[in-house]
Amino acid sequence: MKNDFFEVQSVDACRHILSSFPQVSGAESVSLDQALSLVTAQDIRADEDLPAYSRSSMDGYAVRARDCFGAGESNPVYLSLKARLAVDDSPQISLGPGECAEILTGGSLPSGADAVVMVEHTRQIAEDEIEVFRSLGPGDNIMLSGEDCRSGEIALGAGKRLRPQDLGVLAALGHSRVEVFRRPRVAILSTGDELVPVDEKPTPGKIRDVNSTTLAAWCTRAGAEPIFMGIVHDDLQDLRQAVTLAVSQADCVLLSGGSSVGTRDLSIEVISSLPQGRIMAHGVALSPGKPTILAAQGQIPIIGLPGQVTSAQVVMYVLGLPFLAHLGGEGQAFDRSRQARVWARVERNIASEQGREDYIRVKLVQDAKGTLWAEPVLAKSGLLRSLLHADGLLKIPAQAEGILAGGTHEVWLL
DSSP states (O other), X not given: OOSSOOXXXXXXXXXXXXXXXXXXOOEEEEEGGGOTTOBBSSOEEOSSOBSSSOEXXXXXXXXXXXXXTTOBTTBOEEEEEEEXXXXXXXXXXXXXXXXXXXXXXXXXXXXXXXXXXXXXXXXXXXXXEEEEOSOOOTTTTEEXXXXXXXXXXXXXXXXXXXXXXXXXXXXXXXXXXXXXXXOOEEXXXXXXXTEEOTTSOOOTTOEEOOHHHHHHHHHHHTTOEXXXXXXXXXXXXXXXXXXXXXXXXXXXXXXXXXXXXXXXXXXXXXXXXXXXXXXXXXXXXXXXOOSOEEEEETTEEEEEEOSSHHHHHHHIIIIIHHXXXXXXXXXXXXXXXXXXXXXEEESSOEEOOTTSEEEEEEEEEEOTTSOEEEEXXXXXXXXXHHHHTOSEEEEEOTTOSEEOTTOEEEEEEO
């Protein structure tokens, strides 16, 4: 086995490799109460206008906006009150010049009305007359028919990860079910003679298997379904058998440990020995996380993650989350502009090695003036607290040799 990294790729090159894998096949129809965070498998078109009727967005009076031109506190406009409308009325009246109708929030506008004056800007001076103290323009305080979407328009496009507000649109359009991609199944294997299950007390030289738990949580966060495949010891045949089983059951395999160069690191040898196994990258220009493997058995991706817990989680955050979102059918999953982020100033110089992307764990602190500062979370390699106490990852680009204190930089929120 080679004693150095080969096929080391930039982070962008790795994103390109990962984006080349096909998305999961198969879609299913699910009810709205099961659809949150799933991805739409097809365009969803409105089969009616939304709103179906022009409606008031305020309690007040439906008016013709031109009748209120020039109205003010010292120059009120007087309107005749033609009707009082209930919220569920289907108005049969039509407003003429100088006429208005009392209306509630959500009520349908009568014919002739093109605005609603808020009740706070009026005063009733007689049973059938009001004063208006505010000018209006057409469309003020109303929701026009079809303003959300017109019948036949695409309300939600394919590849959209469904949020609560998206489900609200579907409900408003009368869709009780939605066609979505199935969740990608992700097999998780932890390797190493030193690993024991989390419920076992480790003896000297042993550690609990943390990666299976954290990787499963990252998978769930990305909308995937984790499949625990257990711990595999450092044995070539055992590992080959476990990986073969994993690729037969899953859409993706996450293999933690055994990705760096060492006498017990067998991942490369095992993957290369598979019938359609191929190595696409062994080493990523990323810190932490350099000893990462991108590989495949046929069309099933295999990602070999560092066994070091912090490194594995950073790789999952930078590459794993968007990749699993891509597998699950999400459009533009690798578009980093969609990443939740803030801009913060750094409190001290931070050195970096040119040619790799560095992700520094930082805590965000706001000072008395409201300035947001990013403070590096200092911890020894292998300690969990660097991520436990971090609010985000400060990215140092590959072309930089570090960043200077006082500068403002992008922080990806964890």
